[in-house]
Amino acid sequence: MNSTLAGFGVLSLALVGLTACAEESASGGALTVDAGDSSCKVSATKLDAGPLTFKVTNNGSKVTEFYVYAEGDRIMGEVENIGPGLSRDLVVDLPKGTYEGACKPGMVGDGVRETLTVTGEPAKKLSDSQELKAAATSYERYVGAQAKALIDKTNEFVAAVKAGKTDEAKTLFPVARTYWERIEPVAEVFGDLDPLTDGRETDAKAEGRDFTGWHRIEKQLWVEGNTQGMGKYADDLLSNIKKVVAQSEKQPLTALQLAQGSKGLLDEVATGKITGEEDEFSHTDLWDFKANIEGSQAAIAALRPALEKQDPELVTLLDQRFKELDTELDQYQKDDGSWTFYDDLTKPQIKKLSDAVAALSEPISKVAAVVAASS
Template identity: 45%
Template sequence: MRAVRLSVVTAAATAAALTAVTGCAEKSDAKGADGAVTVIAKDDSCEVSKKEFPAGHVTLAVENRGSKVTEVYVLHPDDRIVTERENIGPGTKATITAEIKAGDYTIACKPGMVGDGIRQQVKLTGAGAASAKRSPEMDAAVAAYRQYVQAQADATLPKVKVFTDAVRAGNIEAAKKAYAESRIGWERTEPVAESFGDIDPKVDVREDGLEEGQDPAKDWTGWHRLEKALWKDKKLGAAEKQLADTLDKDLADWVKRVGKAEITPTSMANGAKELLDEVATGKVTGEEERYSHTDLVDFKANVEGAQKSFDLLKPVATKNDPKLVAELDKQFAALNALLDKYRTDKTSYVFTSYEKVGPAQRKELSDGVNALAEPLSKLAAAVVK
């Protein structure tokens, strides 16, 4: 479960952006459908309408009545993520549709998107996955996405090794050149990595995302720690070389575990929305790659990952909601065209440095994300109609 802490200035800007991303769509989206479990998130409480309900296709109707942007998670007992919805702005609503097996779980609300959250224990009863009927098209989509995620993970390791070898050699310029490309496979499939709970904080956390009590000098590892060393500190010493070894080890662990990830049609759809949330909170604001300014590479990879899930689910969604599919096709095309304006080499992942993207251009990118995020938030419900 990611921890995100924003600077005061960025938090204000992000809150405005999140209202645009989540507010309009979610106000019309969370209407407490029949059988839905209502979750009322406040700054000091997380109220769940039912503590026991049937497994299968579950709908959570979430309303944020607090003053802070919040997140809502469904977690396994060991804190692995079943499903989540981030960036729910104050006064807005969201509907989360997920396929969940029978068992004991925790629903957590995270006001301010920090910490372990305010938690409620719930129990899902019945046949579990068996009660969530899947068509052959759904099974095909899950199988194809599982192959895609594994392929992205497998392809990441050699690219990371180019990066970490340069760090170990003390070659700052070579490491800088390899940095952004080493992250593409991760960014395309990040919701799957986040579902494991413990890998994402090791490899992709920013300094202000460390938990309270953690020491950056001892506890901060991963890509962004090395990013700071390369672009801000401008030095690669023994500590950085050790961090390169740790990054290799942690990502090798990720690759081994990807094949065991729980993947369902709804987790694919919700993951696509999560990737757009990643763009809204990290890439558009410039927070993600604050030293390297390679945000647009991550941005493009997030969009590609979201589009892959959508494309695989399209046969099912087209049967259930053809208008939604047409709108998603339109908005994906528009956002990709907008991103390509900043691609300095059309045959590779070379984009304009984000520090050169002005406020008006960032607003245009944000508007493109918002236009896609609104219909994408409805994909999971369309898949299980």
């Protein structure tokens, strides 16, 4: 996945900068976030409970991210990969409570943090909508099926690694990761579990932590051509995946989180897979690419009744753009179900894939606002 976790918004938030911040309250409408290279200023820090939209503008020179954390650094909402001069919207639904907000210039570290206070009760909770309740339940079933397969295949992968079966482990690596990538939005909610499981080497170095998880083992398999010293990493990988699955059962995603996650999964493709930098040792990026798209489609499918009720034209456009992206991508799948290695693609081929992702990303970015209006 990307350098730090993409998350889903379940809460509305505001951030403050390194210096003094606004103390006025927000009771509705859009809030603005002015993100700089060493600051993060929000138009309000005291928030009323309920759905809100945060417009995050990067006025600095570094790519930035905007997070909100609950206790234990559980990620409640996030927008990532906001380039200099660009803006991104985050639609979130925040219950009363105390949280922390953080801007992350350069997309590393703990970010600039401030306590956020949310009070009151929303006039109507998003969960009151029967369509949205049904969407969350539908997606929960999808996650359950994928999570079971994820644990099963990761067990097989770990067993191969620990037995020193390098070729078998290489074969199982992209297969097991497929189930992870389909439901990665679930993992991204739970603090450090996602980077420990799916973080890249450059991110681990930048954050001063050990390089662990999928990609640590990937490097050993493809660069060194063996599994030496990987037993502990393999055990930790399986343990962390089981923790993600267990916690997801206790805290299933809301409909609004699904909306944010469907966009987040496309962002994974646009900023990681499309560059070839995520599976940089194995070049199995297209396995992940397809899985992210399938996960996004599953989220939209769960939300479909609510979306059709509010904006049927958007649903039609989403169907069209998903089909176009699938057509562009599926030509690289082989008869045995495997995929072309990413470093075998030409620049024009990658450009066409990138254009198809961008074409879908625009309408899918509107889904969260439609969901918020569905209450």
